[in-house]
Amino acid sequence: MKCGVFDSGIGGLSVAREILNAKLFDEIIYFGDTARVPYGNKNESTIIRYSLEALEFLKNFDIDFLIVACNSASSVAIEELKKEASFPVIGVIEAGVKAIENEKKDANILLTGTKRTINSQKYQHLLKQKGFKKIIPKATPLFVPLVEEGIVEGKIVDEVFDLYFHDIKKDEIDLIILGCTHYPFLEKSFKKHFKNAKLIHSGQAIVKMLKNDFSLKEKKESKIKLFASDNPEELRSRAKEWLNSSQV
């Protein structure tokens, strides 16, 4: 069984890592559209076109599942992808919301993401549909370049946390949605600043959904293949660092 994982760039490796560690597929085919990253500043029709091209590319590998590990593509292209695919397509946004559906409806939810993700209202809409009432949306765009620079804890990160969250009662936050695939790499810092919060990680949410809704079981072995539309060396070097996998 094979799974395609698609992201606009390298951030989706945080999702691929969880799927790889859960060993739910014999093989994962990761495609990062690094020649056209970021999608966040492109218009909807462009993102849909790029996403469909990624789907076509991944069809070459006879994949059985497609995971859309890109919040921009998840927010605008998921319906079109589902129409064009003859296999299940799962986006990080729906998986993230589904992962907390059994939490208390009056939980204080801190929703973090890029400006586009927060402004798209997609998470907020789905969370309200599930009955959640206390949602604090916070666009935290500096987290992306920090992670891309490999800066995930320490003074600079602490200062940026203070910048974004100074007006939030940190101890009262119950759930934090890491609404950008880069953010799980900041997990340690989130835990340091929000001691009582449960972190909702797109990759773990996807794994949970694959296990619960599709009854996928652990394989003996799981491999990953990496493809990028530009600068594949950079993707491979990040994957070596981030996947803790010797097989990259």
Added chain:
Amino acid sequence: MKCGVFDSGIGGLSVAREILNAKLFDEIIYFGDTARVPYGNKNESTIIRYSLEALEFLKNFDIDFLIVACNSASSVAIEELKKEASFPVIGVIEAGVKAIENEKKDANILLTGTKRTINSQKYQHLLKQKGFKKIIPKATPLFVPLVEEGIVEGKIVDEVFDLYFHDIKKDEIDLIILGCTHYPFLEKSFKKHFKNAKLIHSGQAIVKMLKNDFSLKEKKESKIKLFASDNPEELRSRAKEWLNSSQV
């Protein structure tokens, strides 16, 4: 007399600001290719194609000069632009190097820029041609998102300065080339950390070149028109903030 200013995004406003303040043209036409920003991660042939498209767009306004206020385009597309234009084309890199040609050849030069600009070696090559020997190149990519977030001084910026420059003898730096159009917005912080250094600002270097090499004189009035390939509202709102101009 009209001048076109072209950048991949909003950073070139720092260059447009200087040209506007110097009143060398009746009108400045600014074009930011915000739909396809950043150019830094695209391959050379793509950047050349995009730059030629920008030139074609600006030709609509019967411009008399083209200023390439984008380091990526300046490093790879300037020759092609010069071939296609029937008017002078000036890039920020050549202007920046020209601005310091009369400085002492043993000056300690700190060269800052994005990874692509530093790795392209274009500045280093031109500086060595002019006889400069002591060049310290430093890629400082986090400065771009900080400026885009409007964070140009304070604790976070100081920490990022320490991160990038902790191994540099700050008092011994004579010249700092701000090799990215976003960096002039960090001028105060550069001055705070490098007390003895002269800052080389692309916009000022362009103005100097226009005055010296093309004998342009101050007009009574100078206006600016702004165009963006995506999200023109964002460009206009930044221009209002950055240009200190009521006419935007």
